[in-house]
Amino acid sequence: MLVYANYLTFRGTGAPEAIFKGIGAWLKEQLAFGLHPDQLVHEGEHSGYRGDTRSFLRIYATDEEQPALYSWVLRAADETVHGRQWIVEVGLKKQQATLELSCIVRTDEHSTLVNSPVMASQPRVIRYVVNNIQRADDAEFAISVPGLTVKTVGPDRDSYRDLLVEIERRERDSPIVLVSPTRAGEYLVNASELQQRLIGLAQVVQVATDFNSYEMSEILGQPRSAWGGAVNVLNAPTRTGVVRTRFFLADAIEEWGDGQHERISQILALVTNNTNIARLRKHIRPEGVMQLALRRRLQTVRARGAQMDAAQLRDELEKASKLVTEQAEWISTLEDDNALFQSDLSDTRAKLADEQDNFKKQNFVIQSLKSQLENAGGGRTSEIDADSLLNLACRPDPPTPFECIEVIQSLYGDRCIVLESARDSAREMGRFIYGRQLLDLLKRLVTDYRQTLMEGGDNEARKIFGKNEYAAKESETVMANKAMRRQRTFEYEGEQVEMFRHIKIGVDDDVTRTIRVHFHWDAEREKIVIGHCGEHLAVSGH
Numbered sequence: 001m002l003v004y005a006n007y008l009t010f011r012g013t014g015a016p017e018a019i020f021k022g023i024g025a026w027l028k029e030q031l032a033f034g035l036h037p038d039q040l041v042h043e044g045e046h047s048g049y050r051g052d053t054r055s056f057l058r059i060y061a062t063d064e065e066q067p068a069l070y071s072w073v074l075r076a077a078d079e080t081v082h083g084r085q086w087i088v089e090v091g092l093k094k095q096q097a098t099l100e101l102s103c104i105v106r107t108d109e110h111s112t113l114v115n116s117p118v119m120a121s122q123p124r125v126i127r128y129v130v131n132n133i134q135r136a137d138d139a140e141f142a143i144s145v146p147g148l149t150v151k152t153v154g155p156d157r158d159s160y161r162d163l164l165v166e167i168e169r170r171e172r173d174s175p176i177v178l179v180s181p182t183r184a185g186e187y188l189v190n191a192s193e194l195q196q197r198l199i200g201l202a203q204v205v206q207v208a209t210d211f212n213s214y215e216m217s218e219i220l221g222q223p224r225s226a227w228g229g230a231v232n233v234l235n236a237p238t239r240t241g242v243v244r245t246r247f248f249l250a251d252a253i254e255e256w257g258d259g260q261h262e263r264i265s266q267i268l269a270l271v272t273n274n275t276n277i278a279r280l281r282k283h284i285r286p287e288g289v290m291q292l293a294l295r296r297r298l299q300t301v302r303a304r305g306a307q308m309d310a311a312q313l314r315d316e317l318e319k320a321s322k323l324v325t326e327q328a329e330w331i332s333t334l335e336d337d338n339a340l341f342q343s344d345l346s347d348t349r350a351k352l353a354d355e356q357d358n359f360k361k362q363n364f365v366i367q368s369l370k371s372q373l374e375n376a377g378g379g380r381t382s383e384i385d386a387d388s389l390l391n392l393a394c395r396p397d398p399p400t401p402f403e404c405i406e407v408i409q410s411l412y413g414d415r416c417i418v419l420e421s422a423r424d425s426a427r428e429m430g431r432f433i434y435g436r437q438l439l440d441l442l443k444r445l446v447t448d449y450r451q452t453l454m455e456g457g458d459n460e461a462r463k464i465f466g467k468n469e470y471a472a473k474e475s476e477t478v479m480a481n482k483a484m485r486r487q488r489t490f491e492y493e494g495e496q497v498e499m500f501r502h503i504k505i506g507v508d509d510d511v512t513r514t515i516r517v518h519f520h521w522d523a524e525r526e527k528i529v530i531g532h533c534g535e536h537l538a539v540s541g542h
Helices: 014-030 124-135 157-168 191-197 213-220 250-255 260-279 286-307 310-377 386-394 401-412 422-426 435-456 459-463 482-487
Strands: 002-011 042-051 053-064 067-079 082-097 099-109 151-153 176-179 205-208 230-235 245-248 415-417 487-490 493-496 502-506 517-521 528-534
Touching: 002 014, 002 124, 002 260, 014 042, 014 053, 014 067, 014 082, 014 099, 014 124, 053 286, 082 286, 099 124, 099 260, 124 191, 151 157, 157 176, 157 213, 176 191, 191 205, 191 260, 230 260, 260 517, 286 482, 386 401, 401 415, 401 422, 401 435, 401 528, 422 487, 422 528, 435 459, 435 517, 435 528, 482 487, 487 517, 487 528
Parallel strands: 151 205, 176 205, 415 528
Antiparallel strands: 002 099, 042 053, 053 067, 067 082, 082 099, 176 230, 230 245, 487 493, 502 517, 517 528
8 A cells, every 4th residue: 555655856966965864864773773875875685673573675776877776675564563564665866966856655464454544654764854955055955846834824815816826726736735723823733843744745834823714715715715723635736627625624633633743644644645646656666777777787788898808798797687687576576566456456346336335225215214304394304504504695705516506405405406426526616606606597497497397398497597508408429429428327316317408607618617517307206306516527529
């Protein structure tokens, strides 16, 4: 299991010394003895002890020419969890005054009995290297490294606008973590300590104690704000520009633990869940170092073969042969790991299928209970809080699509059903700016349109909407395309139901201005069933 992945870039003449000192200090802890500087940068194997458990280090290196590449692979059994092994891979690429450092941490479970969760933490090697770079006079981080220092938002409106630009920047590849003060002006998470643990991964933004929550919601929007001691993790934008958020109230943060270590670990886990794959793609892999070393060795033999005597040629060929053997061993290890991953993936898929079946059964039971409740009570399935509705009406920024369908479900639950698929799609539309127009369309859908549909059919009911607000079906190209029909098919009452009718706002792919609401008319129950409330589904040419 991949636990942690990071990628840092450094510059300056003092950077190599700072990095190698940090790696050397870390390895001394892991092996219980230090390595000579020459041993640290030359291929070899070393074994030692980390506490009471054995640890094994393999070093790969090729620095005969630029760029120089190094890889340190450390394996050690978990000191407390039997059947779990920790694997740390540190890679370094050195080219002139620029150094690129990558680090991944993963676990390898050798037993199905291992069920102890892994607590996220920053590897010591990263901490040592970062501290050395920060103390060095002639070394620094590259501009591209995120999260070097804590930023602040809240003193003025411009700070919110600047943050909004950064949140919506398509090139942003790291999350933003908003840390807000409680009403007493205290922070449940230490922003400076959190930023040190998230360097290279995320930018921590601390909300000032004198911030204006009204201005924050007005400019950023409520889903991207934080207040009352809450923490909001704003992930990097998706390909379509959607910024997913994870909002945690003060009560939830306190449940993580009393100390900073537990709370920071929880946030680190949330961040790495979003960044690990992207950082893993940049990782300086051991097999890459081995391949380059072998290629360079063979190039040397070809270039200097004519000038070598038999002994020198034999020595070079033996070194190349050793590299080939090591590569074969590493490939064998990767194949074993891949087989294990495939087995784990198969087990996970089986568990997912079981959970999906359980979810379907539970959802069917819930829908049945709702029906029974409606028949017994003759009214709505839920009541909306009056204060919440008033706040929504008075708020300067428009309601989000998710808030719109929640209001409609709460007020008109006796006339409509909002499926989980609709809620999921609506959650991803936090940037949509025409919320009030959407709310009006939804209200007309479940009131005037529904009533007219029951009395005069769809030909009359569609007149409730304007020319560009309603479509009774999709285009012929969509209807003929199986994949596109599947996108418009949603599970309802245990069956797959195609929902081609839809109300709409906008015509392009801009998720801030365009939305589609696909629905089904359940004539037997006389209810509008909303299956999708989100981005424009695929059509021919897209």
